[in-house]
Amino acid sequence: MKPPESTIGDVPISLSALTPVKATATHCPYCALQCGMSVAVDETVTITPRKDIPANAGGLCQKGWTAGELLTSGDRLTTPLLYGEPVGWDEALDFVAARIRAVQGEHGPDGVAVFGGGGLTNEKAYQLGKFARMVLRTSQIDYNGRFCMSSAAAAANRAFGMDRGLPFPITDLAGADAVLIAGGNVAETMPPFVRHLTAMRDRGGRLVVIDPRATATARQADLHLQPAPGTDLALALGLLHIVIAEGHVDEDYVAGRTSGFDGVRTSAAAWWPERVERITGVPVARMRLAAEILADAGRAVILTGRGAEQHAKGTDTVSAFINLALALGLPGREGSGYGCVTGQGNGQGGREHGQKADQLPGYRRIDDPAARAHVAAVWGIAPEDLPGPGRSAYELLDALGTAAGPRALLLFGSNPVISAPRAGHVTGRLRSLDLLVVSDLVMSETAALADVVFPTTQWAEESGTMTNLEGRVLLRRQAAAPPPGVRSDLEILRGLAVRLRGAEGFPADPREVFDELRRASAGGTADYAGITYERIAAETGVFWPCPAEDHPGTPRPFLDRFATPDGRARFVPVEHRPPEEDIDRDYPLYLTTGRVLAHYQSGAQTRRIAALNAVVPEVFVELHPDLAERLEVEPGDLLRVVGRRGAAEGVARITPAVRPDTVFMPFHWAGANLLTNPALDPVSRMPEFKVCAVKLERVG
C-alpha cells in the first residue's frame, strides 16, 4: 500500500531542518486528530511535526509543540503510593490484590469496578476489559468515553450498523463543496483539522457551523447558526423540513440505499421553520440558507461534535443530523458523508475493544451469544464465565460505595473529579469507597483521593496503537525511556493478574497484546485481524475493518452497502424536547461548557505545562455585554455561577460571542462540572453536559 498523500498543502517551514536525526516518528499525546510528530530526546526534548500523516500534514498546535514538557515534568509520580506514602511495587500490588480479594469475598465479583479512558492505547483498553471480565469477573466496567462519544456511536450504529467516527479519510473534507459542523469547535480543540476546512473553502466550498457561541470555528464559517443551548435537535428537524419542502431530497438514493424515510418525512412535517425559529432562536432565513448550501453542494459532509451530542437527547440529535444527511444522499458516497468528530486521543479505538459496559472486543455486544463464544475462546475461558453488561459511566460512579454498588474501583486514564457531571456528588461517591486505586502519571485530582496510586508510563514512554478520528489505526512509538520506578498499565495489569489469577494471558508487551486483540476482534465490526505494527508503519496507518493481512483496509466502508443486515441505512424518526433542566425565574441563564485551545480534557497534563498555563491560567466565565451591563459586571470581576447541584467561581470575560441568555465555562478546571446535569440519554447514557440552568452572582 502506498502511504496516503496530503491534500492540505504544507506548513511554511522546513521540517527536515528542524527535526533531529535520531527522532522517533510517533503521535501527539492529546486529541483524536493524533497529529504525527517526531520526538527526539537528548538533554532536552525536541518535537517537530510530521508531514506524512494526512491528518496534520506538518501542522501542530501549541499543545503538540509543547508536549515534550510532559516528559520532563517535575510533577511526575515515580513511586507507588499507599495512603499517600511511597511504597515499593510489590507492596502496592500485594495490597491491592488482597483488598480486591477481600471486597469480592464480601460483596461478590461486582463489588470491584473498573473505569477506563479514551486516551488509553488500544492495547491498554483491550487488556483492561479482559482483566475486568476474566480476572475480576466483574460486569462493572465503563470508561470516560461514555461522556464523550456514546451518543454519536449509538446513533451511527442504529443508522449505519457501524460506528466509525469519520467513515472516510479526513482528506475528503478538502474536496467537499460544503461542510456543516454541528456543535464542534475544531479551531480550538484540534486546530490542524481546520487546514482541511480551509482547503475546502479555498476551492470555493462553504462552511456552516451550528454553535450557541461564536467560537473560533464559527467565526471562520460562511454561515453561523447560533441556537439556544439544547435545541440542536429542533434545528436539525427544521433543516430536514426545508430540504423536503424545497424538493432537495435525493429520492433515488433514499429509495435505493435507505429504509424508513416515510416515518421521518412525516415527523419532519411538524417542524416547519417558523416553529423551529421560535424554539432555537435561529432566523428562518438562515436555516433556509444552510439547507440551500447543503443541497447545492455536489459533495457535502455533515459532522457532529460534543455540542450536539452531550445531551440527554444526544442520540436523537445525532440521528436527526444523520437523517438530514441521508435525505440529501450523502453517506456512502465518495467525497460526501456524515461523521462525528471524535474527541479523545483514542476515543475511537477506546470504544471498540471492550472497556465499555456492554461491549466485547471488535465492537461486539456482550449480550450476543456468538460474540461471547468467540471472545471466550480467544481468552481460553467458557462463555458462561463472562459477566454480562454492567452500569454506564455515570450510573457506575453514582453507585460507588452504595449498598447495591461497587465498594472498590480501579481507575486508569481518567480524572472524573474534574470531568464527570455533578462532580461534587461523584467526588463524594469516590470518597465513600472501601478501596480506590488510580493509575496516573501525575497526582490528578482523582489520584489525590486514592488509597493506592500507581505511577504509570505515558505517551512517548511506551508503544501502542491509537485509532484516530478517521478510524485509521496508528502506531505511537516509544521515544523515551520512562523515569525509573514507573511502570506501564500493561505491567500493572499483569502484576495484578499474577496475584489474582496467574500471569497467563496478560503479557506486558504491547505487540503481544495487539496480536491477541487482532484475533479477538476478527470477524467483529471493528475488525483489526489484518493490521500489524509493520503495516501501520509502512502504510502510515491502516483503516479498519481490515480482516486479513492482504486486505487493504477500508477507508470508506459504506460505498457499496451499509453495515446493517439488509445493507440499507436506516432513517430513525426523532422528536425534539426541551433541555432536562430549562431556565426559569430562579435560574434564568443557560450554562454551556466546552474547551479552550491551550488545555486538554481535565487539564491534568496541560495545566502542568507552563507555556499553556500562561495562555489560560484559570477558569473563566463568558457572558454577553447585555448581561454584564444588567448585572453590572466588569471584565475580570470574580463571578459565582450557581446551579441546583453546586456553585463554581470564575473570572468574567465579557464577549458578544455568547448569547445573552447563556454563560460559558471551560471544564478543564474544577468548577464547571460541579454544575452540570447528570440527566442521561436513554439510549447512550450520555449525561447532559452541554446545558443546565444557572444564575450569576458577583463575588465581593
Added chain:
Amino acid sequence: MTRLVIVGNGMAGARLVSEVRARDKHVKVTVIGAETWQPYNRVLLSNVVAGTMLPDQVRLLDPAWYADHSVTALLGVEVTAIDRETQAVLTADGRREPYDVLVLATGSEAVVPPVPGAAGAMAFRTLDDCRAILAAAGAARRAVVVGGGLLGIEAARGLAGRGLPVTLLHLAGHLMERQLDAEAGLVLGETLAELGVTVRTGAVVEEILGDGVRLAGGETVGSDLVVLACGVRPVTGLAGDAGLEVARGIVVDDEMRTDDPSIFAIGECAQHDGTVYGLVAPAWEQAAVVADLVTGTDKTSRYRGSRLVTRLKARSVELAAMGETHLTEDDAEVVCFSHRARGTYRKLVIRDGRLVGAILLGETAAVGALTQLFDRGSPVPADPSGLLFPGLPGSAVTESPVRMPDAAKVCQCNNVTKGQIRACWESGARDVEAVAAATRATTGCGGCRDVVEGIVGWLCEQEGISV
C-alpha cells in the same frame, strides 16, 4: 379503562392523540374526523398553494400510525350530537360512541362574506380547498384574493409565485391590521407589489361575479379565480346544542375543561380567558395540558394562555410580528426603524424594561433573539439598538498589520503576538518560513498565514523606506 373520544382530527385533535399515546399506551382512544384525509399540517397549506409542497407531504401522521398505536380513527365521519346524559357521541352514519372523557377539537371554519355570488368563490381553509384552488389556478389568467390577513397574503403570494397576476382586496385601511401598525402594513404592501400582488386596501366587496369582483362604487376587478380569506369562526354548534357554555368559542378553564367536567375543548374552537387562539402553538400547548390531565401524567398541568408570534410564510417576504404592536409612546417605549425603499421596517415596543411587542419586516436576522426575549419576558438591554441591528462579532484576523497593537494575538493556535513576530523579524527573520520556524505561528490551523505574511511584508517595506 378510560374511553377517550376526540371529535376533530385537525392540528389540535391529531396532536392530542399523539400526546396521549406518548404518555399512555393503554387508554382507549377514538378520534373522529369529518375530513377523509389523514390529519395534515394546516400551517403548510400555503406551501401547497405555492406549489412547493405536495398534498401528501403535509400530513401529520402516517396512515399506518393509528393501527400501530391502537387508536381507532373514524375519518370522513361527522358527529351530529353529544348525549351528555349517557356520555356518548352520535354520528351521521348512525354510530354511538360512548366516552368517559370527550375532547372537542372541532376547529374553525372559513367566514364567507354575505355578498351575492360568494358561492362561486373558493375558501382557503382545508386541504380540499387547496386542491380546488390548484385545479382552478391551472386555467386561470388572473386571480383575486379577498382578505388581507395572514392567510390571504400567503394565498396571494402563493398564487403570484405560480405566475398569476393577483389582486389582494382588503377591507381595512392596511394589511394585517391586527398584527401590524399602518406603516408596516404599507411597507408590506409595497413588498408584495414587487412580487406581483396588487394590494387594494379599504376595498369593500359588493358582489362576486363570474369574471371578477365588483367593489363598492361600482368598479369591477377582473378575475377568473376568487379566493376568500375573510377570517374564521370557531365551530361550536355541537357544543352549543349540547348545552355547553359557548361565547365566541367553547368556554374552558385552565384545565381546558368546559362546564361539563368530562368534556374538554382545545384549539381554535376553544375560548380560554376570553381569547380564542387562531394559531397552532397555543393549540399544541393546550393538547399537552389535556394529555397530562387525561392520562394522569401530571394532574397539576394547567394552560395559562400563550404569547402570540405571527410569522408570515410567504417566499421572499420576511415578516414577524408579536405582542402589542399598537402601543404608543403614551404607554410604552417605542423604537422604530423604517426604510421603505428597501422594504425594511423594524419596531420594538418596550414596557417596564420588557419587550411586549415587535414587528420585523424585510431583513429578519434579529427575529430569533426578539422572539426569545418576548417569550421569556427577559429584560431588554438599556440600549436596544443592538436588538434591531444584530451584527456578528468581528474577526480580528482581517485587521491591518499597521494598526494592530503589538499585544494582539496573531496565531491563536500557538499563541503568538504581533510583538513576537516583530521581535523575530528584528532578529533577522525576513519571511514567513523563518517566522514560523522561530515562533510556530501558522503551524496550527494555518488561518493566520496571510496576517503573518502581511506583518512581515509591512516590516520589510518599513525597512526599505528607512534605508
